[in-house]
Amino acid sequence: MANERGQLACLLVPPLLTLLILFVAPISLMAIHSFWAINDDYLVEHSLQLTQYEKIAADPLYLGTLAGSAGMALMTTIGALALSLPLSYFLVRFVPPRLRVFLVLALIVPGWVSVLIRTYSWNLVIGEAGLMNWLLLSAGLIEEPIRLLFTKAAVVIGLVYIYLPYMLVPIYAAIERLDNSVLEAAENLGAGPARRFAFITLPLIAPGIIAGCIITFIPAMGEYVVPNMLGGLQGVMFGNLITTAFSNFDWPFGSALSMVLLGSILACLLIVGRFLNINRSMLGQE
Amino acid sequence: MNRRQLLAASAAGLTLGLTGRGWAQEKLGGSINVLSWGNYIDFALPAFEEKHGTKVNIDYYASEKEAMNKIRAAGLGTYDVVFLGVGYEEVAMRQGLIDAIDVDRLSNFKDMYAPFQKPKESGQHELVTYSWGANGLIAYNPAKTGGPIKSWKDVYSGKYKGRIGKIDKANEQAYRSCFQAGFEYGPLTEEQWATIAKTLEADMPQVRTIYQHYDEMAQLLAAGEIWIADTDDGGFRQAKAKGLPIELVYPEEGFIAWYDGPCLVKDAPNPDAAYALLDHMISPETQAQLGKELGYAPANQKAVPLLDAELRATLGVDDAEANLNRVQFQRNLGAAYETKATEVWQKAKALVR
Numbered sequence: 209m210a211n212e213r214g215q216l217a218c219l220l221v222p223p224l225l226t227l228l229i230l231f232v233a234p235i236s237l238m239a240i241h242s243f244w245a246i247n248d249d250y251l252v253e254h255s256l257q258l259t260q261y262e263k264i265a266a267d268p269l270y271l272g273t274l275a276g277s278a279g280m281a282l283m284t285t286i287g288a289l290a291l292s293l294p295l296s297y298f299l300v301r302f303v304p305p306r307l308r309v310f311l312v313l314a315l316i317v318p319g320w321v322s323v324l325i326r327t328y329s330w331n332l333v334i335g336e337a338g339l340m341n342w343l344l345l346s347a348g349l350i351e352e353p354i355r356l357l358f359t360k361a362a363v364v365i366g367l368v369y370i371y372l373p374y375m376l377v378p379i380y381a382a383i384e385r386l387d388n389s390v391l392e393a394a395e396n397l398g399a400g401p402a403r404r405f406a407f408i409t410l411p412l413i414a415p416g417i418i419a420g421c422i423i424t425f426i427p428a429m430g431e432y433v434v435p436n437m438l439g440g441l442q443g444v445m446f447g448n449l450i451t452t453a454f455s456n457f458d459w460p461f462g463s464a465l466s467m468v469l470l471g472s473i474l475a476c477l478l479i480v481g482r483f484l485n486i487n488r489s490m491l492g493q494e
Numbered sequence: 495m496n497r498r499q500l501l502a503a504s505a506a507g508l509t510l511g512l513t514g515r516g517w518a519q520e521k522l523g524g525s526i527n528v529l530s531w532g533n534y535i536d537f538a539l540p541a542f543e544e545k546h547g548t549k550v551n552i553d554y555y556a557s558e559k560e561a562m563n564k565i566r567a568a569g570l571g572t573y574d575v576v577f578l579g580v581g582y583e584e585v586a587m588r589q590g591l592i593d594a595i596d597v598d599r600l601s602n603f604k605d606m607y608a609p610f611q612k613p614k615e616s617g618q619h620e621l622v623t624y625s626w627g628a629n630g631l632i633a634y635n636p637a638k639t640g641g642p643i644k645s646w647k648d649v650y651s652g653k654y655k656g657r658i659g660k661i662d663k664a665n666e667q668a669y670r671s672c673f674q675a676g677f678e679y680g681p682l683t684e685e686q687w688a689t690i691a692k693t694l695e696a697d698m699p700q701v702r703t704i705y706q707h708y709d710e711m712a713q714l715l716a717a718g719e720i721w722i723a724d725t726d727d728g729g730f731r732q733a734k735a736k737g738l739p740i741e742l743v744y745p746e747e748g749f750i751a752w753y754d755g756p757c758l759v760k761d762a763p764n765p766d767a768a769y770a771l772l773d774h775m776i777s778p779e780t781q782a783q784l785g786k787e788l789g790y791a792p793a794n795q796k797a798v799p800l801l802d803a804e805l806r807a808t809l810g811v812d813d814a815e816a817n818l819n820r821v822q823f824q825r826n827l828g829a830a831y832e833t834k835a836t837e838v839w840q841k842a843k844a845l846v847r
Binding site: 246247248249250251267269272273276335336337338355357358436440441442444449452453455456457458461 | 664717
């Protein structure tokens with residue numbers, strides 16, 4: 209028994225230490241910083257106060273931007289889901305396994321390239337003198353170039369593109385794990401394709417969908433590179449406010465904003481968890 | 495040894511001794527750690543390394559605050575030289591991060607323009623000026639605007655709605671709007687801040703986008719996304735050098751001057767090499783190269799004859815002395831001013847959204 213406990217401790221200590229050093233300690237430091245303030249010489253004053261949180265609560269700019277970011281993250285999640293679901297279904301059901309691997313890789317490999325480069329490439333595509341307008345103007349489909357760059361739509365397009373693999377992989381894995389005999393039984397009992405998809409496939413792949421939604425929504429909500437490069441004035445998200453605070457070296461305010469973002473995401477997860485029982489969904493259990 | 499041989503030997507010994515001493519002064523060896531903005535001093539370093547045999551380890555930063563933070567994080571005794579500007583040298587001095595500079599140890603200091611030779615009110619030299627120029631300026635493409643632009647009033651007349659770009663820097667927006675609203679540069683009252691907020695609110699619906707740095711401005715102007723942009727003189731010259739058909743405007747409402755330069759970090763590990771680098775950065779040769787490479791005006795007047803007539807005209811160095819006497823220099827107005835400027839700027843951006 210003691211030997212077993214020793215083995216368990218040996219197994220648990222390294223990951224627990226890693227979590228403590230790389231996760232708990234930095235977040236705790238940030239939480240402490242959020243109760244401090246800077247003086248006129250940019251030095252942090254180590255006296256506990258609620259100044260930063262009062263500032264955030266008093267100004268609608270911060271909570272308004274937080275709500276706006278949640279909206280953008282939600283649109284990104286819906287967009288990525290709308291693309292990933294049919295795409296994964298098509299890949300699993302209609303593409304031969306050997307070719308399927310290459311197609312999945314083709315969707316994931318661009319993710320290895322820096323997010324800056326991938327986002328900048330959209331700049332060249334949707335810009336006023338970009339590829340999209342050149343093609344549409346050349347084909348005579350439009351007379352004036354479309355001004356898509358520096359709009360909210362451009363930010364959502366960029367975010368969907370960046371986060372598509374995050375949604376695609378869990379959904380693809382869930383569809384691939386589907387037991388065909390269940391679908392065949394439903395078909396033998398007279399269920400049509402739409403009925404089979406709605407009542408058999410969808411509930412069975414729900415854990416993959418929920419996992420995909422969560423791992424897309426959370427980083428999209430804190431995003432600042434894509435909104436900055438594609439959204440301009442229209443794309444200011446909560447992540448941009450945090451970046452500005454830290455680049456001004458107002459660490460207490462940046463920390464307070466980060467804690468508000470962290471708290472809001474946790475609150476969202478708790479609410480969603482209550483309705484969908486996330487723990488089971490994430491583990492793929494019934 | 496006869497008298498002639500003795501004299502020859504003495505002369506040879508004296509020459510060798512002097513040369514040796516001179517060589518020892520030139521070749522300092524070792525290394526120094528320098529903090530600077532990216533691609534700002536790099537062109538001048540190979541000549542320094544070759545002359546003094548000192549390796550320069552350069553560490554880049556994006557803002558003065560980041561530089562000061564790096565010095566604090568690494569601890570005194572790590573960095574030798576830090577480049578600061580627009581009043582941050584005073585903040586760094588108050589924080590005990592830099593030492594006063596003994597300008598008598600700099601052979602090129604006497605050749606600087608007179609205003610750059612003046613010590614601070616404290617009687618000390620906290621920085622030697624490496625470069626200077628104007629900010630709060632406007633770059634525009636006359637082919638697109640269809641006519642000249644002379645002022646902020648022209649820019650925000652409504653004619654160029656959706657074709658204007660703004661730099662995403664709260665401090666810069668604060669003084670640009672300050673001039674636009676008819677105020678003097680400096681600390682502002684609450685009423686003045688309210689007027690600045692209103693000025694920005696009125697301007698923002700006409701703005702197409704914001705950008706983080708002047709390279710981005712050049713790209714946006716080149717792509718035709720914007721026709722008019724916030725700029726400083728160096729940013730404009732670098733964009734113009736890329737072949738952009740743009741013009742520079744010193745707005746009628748006013749503009750501001752900036753300066754920056756190297757400071758001596760407190761407890762510098764290699765102070766002799768640090769002084770040698772300071773002297774090298776303000777030498778006529780480096781200063782002339784600064785104009786050629788980066789389009790920034792030299793602070794050393796002996797650099798002017800080393801520039802060709804065209805570059806002298808572009809940099810405006812022939813009028814430098816007169817300009818320096820009438821222009822107002824940017825300074826550090828404190829963290830509270832910056833926090834307020836950031837607040838006003840963030841709100842103005844949010845209004846558009």
